[in-house]
Amino acid sequence: MKQEISLSILSGKGGTGKTTLAVNLALALDNVQLLDADVEEPNDYIFISPEIEKKEKESVMRLIPEIDEDKCTACRKCVDFCEYNALAMMLDNVLVFEEVCHSCGGCKIVCPENAITEKERELGKLYHDNQAKIDFWQGELNTGEEKAVPVIEKLKTKIDHSRKVIIDSPPGTTCPTIEAITDTDFTVVVTEPSSFGLHDLKMVVEMLNEIRQPFAVVINRAEADSDYLIEDYCQENEINILLKIPFSRKIAELYSNGKPFLDELEGWRAKFKELYREIREEAAKDERNNSN
Amino acid sequence: MKEITVISGKGGTGKTTFTANLASLMDNLVIGDCDVDAPNLHLLLNPVNISEEIHKGAKLAVKNQDLCIDCGKCYDYCRFNAITAADYQVKNLKCEGCGVCVEVCPTDALKLEAIETGSLYQAESKFGEMIHARLIPGADTSGKLVSEVKKKASAVAKQKNKDWILIDGSPGIGCPVIASLTGSDMAILVTEPTLSGFSDLKRVIEVVKHFKIPAGLVINKFDLNEKIGDRIERYCKEEDIELLTKIPYSRVIVESLQKGELFVDNDQDLRARMTSVIAKLNTKLEVE
Numbered sequence: 001m002k003q004e005i006s007l008s009i010l011s012g013k014g015g016t017g018k019t020t021l022a023v024n025l026a027l028a029l030d031n032v033q034l035l036d037a038d039v040e041e042p043n044d045y046i047f048i049s050p051e052i053e054k055k056e057k058e059s060v061m062r063l064i065p066e067i068d069e070d071k072c073t074a075c076r077k078c079v080d081f082c083e084y085n086a087l088a089m090m091l092d093n094v095l096v097f098e099e100v101c102h103s104c105g106g107c108k109i110v111c112p113e114n115a116i117t118e119k120e121r122e123l124g125k126l127y128h129d130n131q132a133k134i135d136f137w138q139g140e141l142n143t144g145e146e147k148a149v150p151v152i153e154k155l156k157t158k159i160d161h162s163r164k165v166i167i168d169s170p171p172g173t174t175c176p177t178i179e180a181i182t183d184t185d186f187t188v189v190v191t192e193p194s195s196f197g198l199h200d201l202k203m204v205v206e207m208l209n210e211i212r213q214p215f216a217v218v219i220n221r222a223e224a225d226s227d228y229l230i231e232d233y234c235q236e237n238e239i240n241i242l243l244k245i246p247f248s249r250k251i252a253e254l255y256s257n258g259k260p261f262l263d264e265l266e267g268w269r270a271k272f273k274e275l276y277r278e279i280r281e282e283a284a285k286d287e288r289n290n291s292n
Numbered sequence: 293m294k295e296i297t298v299i300s301g302k303g304g305t306g307k308t309t310f311t312a313n314l315a316s317l318m319d320n321l322v323i324g325d326c327d328v329d330a331p332n333l334h335l336l337l338n339p340v341n342i343s344e345e346i347h348k349g350a351k352l353a354v355k356n357q358d359l360c361i362d363c364g365k366c367y368d369y370c371r372f373n374a375i376t377a378a379d380y381q382v383k384n385l386k387c388e389g390c391g392v393c394v395e396v397c398p399t400d401a402l403k404l405e406a407i408e409t410g411s412l413y414q415a416e417s418k419f420g421e422m423i424h425a426r427l428i429p430g431a432d433t434s435g436k437l438v439s440e441v442k443k444k445a446s447a448v449a450k451q452k453n454k455d456w457i458l459i460d461g462s463p464g465i466g467c468p469v470i471a472s473l474t475g476s477d478m479a480i481l482v483t484e485p486t487l488s489g490f491s492d493l494k495r496v497i498e499v500v501k502h503f504k505i506p507a508g509l510v511i512n513k514f515d516l517n518e519k520i521g522d523r524i525e526r527y528c529k530e531e532d533i534e535l536l537t538k539i540p541y542s543r544v545i546v547e548s549l550q551k552g553e554l555f556v557d558n559d560q561d562l563r564a565r566m567t568s569v570i571a572k573l574n575t576k577l578e579v580e
Contacts, residue, residue: 013330014463015304019488040464041302041495043488083351083390083404099470104371104390143498146435146467153373171303171463172329173429178385195552196308196332203330207429211385226550249516249541256486256517 004031005283006165008184012200014041014171017190017220017245020255022168023047024262028272032134033163037180038170039124039139039151046258048136049129056128060139060154062103062147063118067094071115078107078116099144124151126158135163148176156180164276173207181208186283187215188242193226198233205237214286216240216279221247240282243275293449294577297326297476299461299469299500300483301492306512306539307482309549311460312336313556313566315419321456323417324445325424326438326472328410333460335552339415339422347425349409349436351389353382359401366393366402410437412444421448435467442475465499473500477577479507480536485514485521493524497531507533508576510569514538536572537565 169180222244374386461472
């Protein structure tokens with residue numbers, strides 16, 4: 001079976017329209033797999049599967065040290081080893097601060113008394129709703145937990161390359177974002193024509209160039225008198241702008257009620273299909289460049 | 293001295309715009325931008341940097357190829373998939389700097405080195421001292437850089453005897469947000485009346501409750517969807533979170549932002565709403 005491409009959608013900052021694009025694009029296509037990797041604040045479910053809490057779910061676990069006080073001689077080796085200050089000496093007892101622990105397992109290795117074992121702690125969850133046209137997955141970080149990357153890693157094990165894969169990535173330029181877009185064939189960056197939008201777009205472009213990821217831009221909340229902010233920058237840097245979604249109260253209202261807009265505004269289903277065709281072409285172009 | 297941190301859960305709800313406008317109306321304050329992933333506050337407050345410090349937040353494993361005997365122990369023990377399977381090289385973007393590979397390496401071919409992850413700036417703005425930072429893209433220590441911004445802001449505030457520290461926090465609910473909130477006297481939650489905004493707000497409320505930080509609510513673009521706005525208000529009331537103000541979905545705000553201006557300078561009604569927030573903060577934090 002011929003493989004489909006995988007696409008990641010991201011933005012420099014939240015609230016620029018990443019979810020809007022991911023959801024409307026996914027709904028315009030057939031045989032799609034949509035993965036919401038914005039695990040700190042997943043929102044795609046609101047538009048795709050509002051009852052996701054009731055669907056199939058699995059836990060993402062991580063390991064936390066447990067100290068056997070009978071064996072512990074208070075030698076401090078584990079406390080000194082931990083780079084994250086997740087262990088501390090209190091009188092003669094080692095305290096574990098589970099939330100700041102990165103689950104590296106180092107303390108267990110350095111303990112000369114075999115006093116450390118590990119137990120599982122839930123870091124997040126994956127939700128799954130396999131619908132007629134969309135196979136939908138969502139990663140979710142538990143509140144109070146800090147590390148999004150392992151949840152995204154687990155989510156990505158669900159990728160099905162026989163489908164058109166769309167990954168809604170976390171915003172920004174740090175590790176969770178990079179984890180979400182790594183190994184995807186192409187990235188679409190959503191931005192908006194404001195000084196904030198431009199500033200954050202530049203940060204994302206810097207990151208994408210650093211990891212050599214092929215990408216193009218979609219402008220959301222486009223307005224004739226301010227689009228030049230993004231257009232000038234993209235022209236100077238030879239970045240393709242694939243689509244503009246207009247600034248529209250109607251779109252904002254639909255969004256507020258968790259409604260996709262592709263069938264509410266005329267012609268948009270076709271525009272999203274065309275966008276996908278262009279993305280596929282761009283991705284193929286990049287593949288040719290790489291094999292040359 | 294009171295520290296207030298503005299957070300939003302969901303990005304794009306107007307957190308930074310709100311913070312900048314609030315800052316312009318407050319007296320005797322230090323401003324900190326803890327949204328180090330997408331620092332935008334300086335675009336509205338136009339601070340002039342007076343000093344820069346290189347921030348070395350993260351450590352990375354660095355390999356000395358001459359000592360490596362290709363035993364593969366580093367690969368076996370690393371839980372972050374940060375060692376390549378083929379030739380045991382460190383993948384910088386995946387390395388968490390935990391030191392496990394250093395510990396298990398039999399030939400001392402690996403060591404941890406501190407690397408530059410960003411810059412910390414002390415600056416002056418029209419409205420007071422401002423501390424902000426820039427993270428190198430791909431660096432994973434935003435939480436540590438956030439803590440540095442807060443430490444610096446607090447030091448400056450103490451030294452200059454300021455009444456307020458106003459922090460523009462990070463979006464989301466993870467490490468940088470938790471670092472932004474740590475030690476704050478109050479959190480201001482900026483949301484919008486959308487189902488996504490509401491969903492994210494509930495998650496961020498769990499975080500402030502978890503860390504036992506009193507919170508106040510701001511509903512931005514409240515007339516975009518008054519039904520959801522009402523639901524948010526009711527939900528927060530039950531959670532004992534006071535409504536500080538509602539801000540309308542307004543062209544003035546969009547246009548002010550496009551011009552890099554503050555909306556309180558362009559609209560009297562919006563200005564009055566922001567002034568009322570400060571009155572409520574005073575009551576909540578000083579009289580209590």
